[in-house]
Structure formats: structure tokens, C-alpha cells
Amino acid sequence: MSAKIFVLSVAVLGATTIIRAQEPLPSWNDTAPKKAIVTFVEKVTKEGSADFVPVEQRIATFDNDGTLWAEQPIYFQFAFAIDRIKALASSHPEWKNEQPFAAALSGDKKALIASGQKGLMTIMAVSHSGMTTEAFTKIVAQWFETARHPRFNRLYTDLVYQPMLELLGYLRANEFKTFIVSGGGVEFMRVFAEKSYGIPPEQVVGSSAVTKYRFGADGKPELLRESKILFIDDGPGKAEGINTFIGRRPILAFGNSDGDQQMLEWTAAGNGARVCLIVHHDDAEREWAYDRKSQIGHLDKAWDEAKAKGWTVVSMKDDWKTIFPPATQ
Amino acid sequence: MSAKIFVLSVAVLGATTIIRAQEPLPSWNDTAPKKAIVTFVEKVTKEGSADFVPVEQRIATFDNDGTLWAEQPIYFQFAFAIDRIKALASSHPEWKNEQPFAAALSGDKKALIASGQKGLMTIMAVSHSGMTTEAFTKIVAQWFETARHPRFNRLYTDLVYQPMLELLGYLRANEFKTFIVSGGGVEFMRVFAEKSYGIPPEQVVGSSAVTKYRFGADGKPELLRESKILFIDDGPGKAEGINTFIGRRPILAFGNSDGDQQMLEWTAAGNGARVCLIVHHDDAEREWAYDRKSQIGHLDKAWDEAKAKGWTVVSMKDDWKTIFPPATQ
Numbered sequence: 153m154s155a156k157i158f159v160l161s162v163a164v165l166g167a168t169t170i171i172r173a174q175e176p177l178p179s180w181n182d183t184a185p186k187k188a189i190v191t192f193v194e195k196v197t198k199e200g201s202a203d204f205v206p207v208e209q210r211i212a213t214f215d216n217d218g219t220l221w222a223e224q225p226i227y228f229q230f231a232f233a234i235d236r237i238k239a240l241a242s243s244h245p246e247w248k249n250e251q252p253f254a255a256a257l258s259g260d261k262k263a264l265i266a267s268g269q270k271g272l273m274t275i276m277a278v279s280h281s282g283m284t285t286e287a288f289t290k291i292v293a294q295w296f297e298t299a300r301h302p303r304f305n306r307l308y309t310d311l312v313y314q315p316m317l318e319l320l321g322y323l324r325a326n327e328f329k330t331f332i333v334s335g336g337g338v339e340f341m342r343v344f345a346e347k348s349y350g351i352p353p354e355q356v357v358g359s360s361a362v363t364k365y366r367f368g369a370d371g372k373p374e375l376l377r378e379s380k381i382l383f384i385d386d387g388p389g390k391a392e393g394i395n396t397f398i399g400r401r402p403i404l405a406f407g408n409s410d411g412d413q414q415m416l417e418w419t420a421a422g423n424g425a426r427v428c429l430i431v432h433h434d435d436a437e438r439e440w441a442y443d444r445k446s447q448i449g450h451l452d453k454a455w456d457e458a459k460a461k462g463w464t465v466v467s468m469k470d471d472w473k474t475i476f477p478p479a480t481q
Numbered sequence: 482m483s484a485k486i487f488v489l490s491v492a493v494l495g496a497t498t499i500i501r502a503q504e505p506l507p508s509w510n511d512t513a514p515k516k517a518i519v520t521f522v523e524k525v526t527k528e529g530s531a532d533f534v535p536v537e538q539r540i541a542t543f544d545n546d547g548t549l550w551a552e553q554p555i556y557f558q559f560a561f562a563i564d565r566i567k568a569l570a571s572s573h574p575e576w577k578n579e580q581p582f583a584a585a586l587s588g589d590k591k592a593l594i595a596s597g598q599k600g601l602m603t604i605m606a607v608s609h610s611g612m613t614t615e616a617f618t619k620i621v622a623q624w625f626e627t628a629r630h631p632r633f634n635r636l637y638t639d640l641v642y643q644p645m646l647e648l649l650g651y652l653r654a655n656e657f658k659t660f661i662v663s664g665g666g667v668e669f670m671r672v673f674a675e676k677s678y679g680i681p682p683e684q685v686v687g688s689s690a691v692t693k694y695r696f697g698a699d700g701k702p703e704l705l706r707e708s709k710i711l712f713i714d715d716g717p718g719k720a721e722g723i724n725t726f727i728g729r730r731p732i733l734a735f736g737n738s739d740g741d742q743q744m745l746e747w748t749a750a751g752n753g754a755r756v757c758l759i760v761h762h763d764d765a766e767r768e769w770a771y772d773r774k775s776q777i778g779h780l781d782k783a784w785d786e787a788k789a790k791g792w793t794v795v796s797m798k799d800d801w802k803t804i805f806p807p808a809t810q
Contacts, residue, residue, distance in 0.1 A: 208681055211683075329683070338728065339728070354684075354726075354727045354729060356728060363724060363725065364721075365717035373746050375720065383711070389694075391702065392692045392693070395692060396692065397683075398682065399671045399683055400681070400683060414702065418694075
């Protein structure tokens with residue numbers, strides 16, 4: 153149930169009246185985080201309030217992996233990359249005896265990790281470059297239609313967090329502009345972000361590859377995805393990316409790991425009312441429990457800073473009534 | 482007089498009714514370009530029409546220099562750079578005898594041009610880097626408050642084109658999202674784009690410098706502008722920039738020079754109704770007349786392609802009633 157359907161927005165001559173339902177964020181328990189969010193939204197949207205923020209400055213940024221959807225046992229984009237290696241393997245018989253491909257093909261996680269950063273980058277490059285942007289989008293879209301998560305046996309796009317969908321809708325109903333600011337690939341995320349989150353392509357900030365403009369065999373212009381990286385939108389790159397791609401400092405930022413620390417710091421350091429939030433994955437039963445010792449979604453320094461600075465830490469276990477929306481198929 | 486004030490937009494329950502004034506684009510003559518624009522906008526916004534385009538896909542991209550505002554006798558951003566060199570000169574006595582600084586300080590255009598690409602890049606680097614993004618924004622804003630154009634003795638932000646302001650307003654009234662896609666610096670343009678054009682920072686795509694996240698002397702995070710270039714949004718870079726920063730292909734694109742050729746090609750190559758436009762500077766009396774032989778705003782190949790492909794060429798002399806809005810001070 154989306155917050156959007158609770159909202160009747162009537163805009164006449166530029167003046168906007170929002171008639172709110174009795175209960176925003178229905179999948180959130182009535183604990184501190186929900187109260188912090190609702191209090192914040194009410195004060196920044198109340199005209200005449202000392203904390204009032206004009207509509208155009210209501211920028212909210214969300215990390216994606218581990219914040220808007222799950223990220224275990226491996227980042228979903230990496231699951232896509234491995235499936236892509238498998239799909240290409242018949243044209244590359246040599247991969248059976250060549251690392252990191254052999255490890256990816258046999259599912260040998262140990263050997264894959266042993267191949268290190270260089271091995272992972274090789275798999276990402278082979279699966280993500282050498283085709284046009286249009287072809288890449290089609291490949292990703294096809295993967296999302298059929299690939300299923302190993303634990304839940306559900307489509308990956310079904311593993312978005314219901315409470316976050318409600319939060320995105322609630323913020324937009326209050327005239328926030330919602331952005332993704334993620335270390336994930338921008339062209340990967342744009343395939344599903346609009347449908348899954350209601351976030352349009354132009355509000356997705358992510359890591360990107362260099363592309364090359366050229367004319368295809370059909371005489372039409374196309375953009376070739378190269379294996380060279382243009383921008384890494386992670387850690388300090390998130391503050392840099394917000395500045396370069398959005399050009400306005402958020403007043404609300406939401407993350408879940410140390411990769412989000414600088415985005416949260418950058419948001420907190422602005423003038424006026426601010427709210428910074430971190431999802432803590434502490435629900436092994438319904439999702440996963442991991443933080444300081446996890447390689448994926450490593451949450452250590454940002455957690456300490458959250459405690460020191462009074463950022464809001466959301467417990468999946470205690471603060472969320474449900475985790476995922478109902479399955480679509 | 483802006484088209485905006487003619488428009489009453491009533492949005493109830495997501496359904497939108499636009500009540501248009503009798504006459505959109507009042508500063509445009511009733512010649513072919515205005516007809517082409519109005520015909521295009523009417524068909525893509527008419528529900529049930531074969532050419533109907535959903536609101537979220539109504540992306541319009543505009544070059545800035547020479548398309549939304551003037552660019553002679555030198556790009557305004559370069560005028561800023563030279564003024565910045567002058568402002569810094571007292572701390573750099575050695576510049577009097579060092580090129581390209583000596584040329585910039587004495588206004589010796591010949592020597593400046595003789596310093597070549599390297600000389601121009603040095604002036605841009607010294608004037609645009611080594612400070613925080615916040616400091617840079619303040620410097621640019623102060624310059625805009627006082628610097629005056631040599632020919633018109635007007636503020637640079639007064640030299641925007643009135644017909645284009647009306648076009649931006651007309652498109653937005655018809656639920657287009659308007660973007661700048663310019664070779665100019667993104668952080669330079671964002672200083673005035675919202676006030677001058679109604680285009681918010683997050684809809685300005687431009688060339689950018691690498692920035693570095695760090696903590697300042699006050700203990701707050703800041704972004705240092707480095708002299709390294711992140712992205713050049715010109716020529717093929719405009720098609721690449723549209724894909725990377727916006728992620729959606731425009732249905733309307735407007736430029737004035739060969740630097741816009743690929744943006745126009747990229748726009749034209751999409752499916753469905755499209756319109757590509759070029760401003761031709763042919764009005765030496767009210768503005769300037771230049772095209773194939775000009776170093777600034779060089780219009781040659783894109784003009785040939787416009788003729789070959791039926792893109793709309795707008796004559797400033799014949800198609801625009803007025804060029805600039807009234808002076809603000």
C-alpha cells in the first residue's frame with residue numbers, strides 16, 4: 153500500500169494544499185525513526201515555520217544497495233555480471249581455464265574472491281562494456297524479467313523495501329524531489345528505478361562508464377560503453393557526485409553503510425533543518441543481519457558517526473512492520 | 482513578458498488541464514520557426530494523438546552560449562576568467578612578465594590567442610580551481626552583480642534572449658522538463674540558471690572539474706575544485722552527457738553551433754516526433770552576425786546538416802521581434 157494513494161494534491165495557481173491521510177508510512181512502526189521523519193517533514197513544509205524549506209530545495213538522496221533494496225549475498229548488479237559471463241561463455245570456451253571467468257562460471261566464490269579487485273573489475277568490464285548503451289539496457293531489462301534471488305526465489309526488483317517505497321512516496325507527496333545516489337552503475341539502475349521507485353532516470357546518480365559517440369552500421373548515432381570508468385559514486389564520491397550531478401545539497405539523506413558516510417556528512421553540514429538516516433540490517437530472519445564485519449554493506453565508521461552526531465538509525469527488526477512488498481509473480 | 486503569466490495550470494488528482502493564452506511566444510514573429518514549435522508542442526501534448534508523448538518523456542535540451550544568451554565578443558565565462566586574473570594580479574606581481582597572464586592583464590587579444598589552447602587552459606585553471614565549490618559560487622555571483630558587457634554596457638545576465646525565455650516558459654507550461662546542455666562550466670552556469678531561465682541546478686548539464694572532498698579549517702566538509710577536468714560537455718560530449726547526466730533522450734533540442742551537432746543528431750535519431758532547432762546569428766545590428774568563419778559559435782557542419790535533414794533554422798533577424806529583455810539595472 154503506497155502512501156501516494158493517501159494523498160490528494162490540489163495545486164491551484166501555484167499554491168498547494170496537501171491533504172494527508174491519517175497515517176503516513178503504514179509499514180513503519182510508531183517508533184523513534186518514523187517520528188523523526190514525520191516531524192522533520194512537517195516542520196520543513198510548514199509555511200511560516202522557522203524551519204520551512206522552499207519546494208525547490210527539498211532534495212532527498214537515497215543510497216540504493218542495502219537502503220532501497222537488498223544487497224546480500226552479493227550486490228545484485230554483481231549477480232547480473234556473473235549471469236552475463238555465463239550467457240557469454242559459449243562464445244568463450246577459453247574461459248573454462250581462465251580466472252576470474254572459471255570461478256564465475258563454476259560459482260567458486262573462494263576463487264572469485266582470490267582473484268581480488270582486478271578479477272572483479274575484469275568481470276564487471278566484460279559484462280558491462282563493449283556494447284551500445286541501448287543494447288546494455290535491453291540486456292539488463294531481460295535479466296530482471298527472469299533472474300531470481302537465490303534465497304527468496306523472487307525477482308530482484310521484488311526485493312525492494314516496502315517501508316522505503318512508502319517513504320519515497322510520502323516525501324514526493326510533500327513536494328520533495330527524490331534522488332538515488334549510489335555506487336551502483338547509473339545505467340543499470342535506470343532500467344528499473346522509475347518503475348520500482350518512481351525515480352526518473354534524470355534523478356539517478358551513480359557510477360558511470362565512459363561512452364563514445366559513433367555511428368552504427370544502420371547509420372544512426374549510438375553510444376558505445378567503454379571499459380574505462382568516468383566516475384565512481386561511492387564514499388567521498390557521493391558528496392562529489394551530489395555536487396556535480398545535482399548541484400544542490402540534500403536536506404534528507406538515507407544510507408546504510410560506510411560508503412554513505414560522506415553523503416550523510418555533506419547533508420548534515422548544510423544550513424537549516426536536516427535529517428540523516430541509516431538503515432541497520434539487524435533482521436536475520438526476515439532479511440539479513442550484518443554491519444561492522446561485513447564486506448558487503450560494511451557499516452562501521454558511519455555507525456559511530458551516527459551515534460556521535462545523533463543521526464537516526466533505523467532498525468529493520470524493530471522499526472519496520474514488513475520488509476518486502478508482495479511478490480509480483 | 483513571460484509566457485508563464487499567461488498560463489493557469491490546474492492539476493487535480495493527477496489529471497492536468499492547461500488553459501493557454503491566445504498567443505504563446507509573443508516575441509517571436511509568426512514565421513516558420515514559431516509555427517514549427519507550436520505545431521510540435523500541440524501534437525506531442527494532445528492525448529490520443531499519434532504523436533502524443535507522456536509527460537515524463539518531454540525532455541527539452543538547450544545549449545547555453547549563443548542559444549540562451551549571447552556569446553560575443555568572447556564567451557562570458559572567459560570574460561569572467563580574465564576579470565578573475567585581474568582581481569588576483571596584485572598577489573602575483575610576476576604575472577606582468579609571464580604569458581598568458583600578461584596578455585590577459587593588458588587586454589592584448591593577439592598575444593592571448595598566440596598563447597594557444599595551453600594558454601587559455603592556464604587562465605581557466607587559475608581562475609576556476611584551487612578554491613572550494615562554495616567559494617567559487619560566491620566569486621561568480623559577485624562578478625555577475627557588477628561586471629558589464631563591453632558593447633551593451635549591461636549586466637551579462639541581461640543578455641539572455643527574450644524569445645528563448647518565452648520558449649522555456651511555454652515548454653514548461655506544457656509539462657516539458659527543460660535542461661541546459663552546454664560546453665560551459667556547470668558550476669558557473671548554476672549560479673544564474675535558476676534565476677535567469679527558471680532552470681534548477683539539477684537540470685544544468687555542463688563541463689565539470691574534478692572536485693575533492695575534504696574537511697576545511699572550520700571542521701566542516703567541503704569540496705575543493707581541482708584543475709583536472711572531469712567531463713567536457715561539447716560536441717560528441719553533449720550526446721554522451723545527455724545519456725550520462727539525464728539518461729533520457731530529448732524530444733526537442735536547440736543549439737547554435739557545430740558544438741551542438743551531436744546533441745541535435747542524437748535527439749533527431751530517437752523514435753517518434755522530434756524537433757531540432759538552430760539559432761542563426763544574422764543580426765549584426767541588434768546582436769551579431771557570424772557563422773561559418775567565426776571562432777566563437779562556429780556554425781558550419783551543423784548548418785549543412787540542418788539543411789539536409791530539415792532541422793529548423795531560426796533567423797534572429799527575421800524570426801525574433803526582440804532580442805534582449807529590458808535592462809534590470
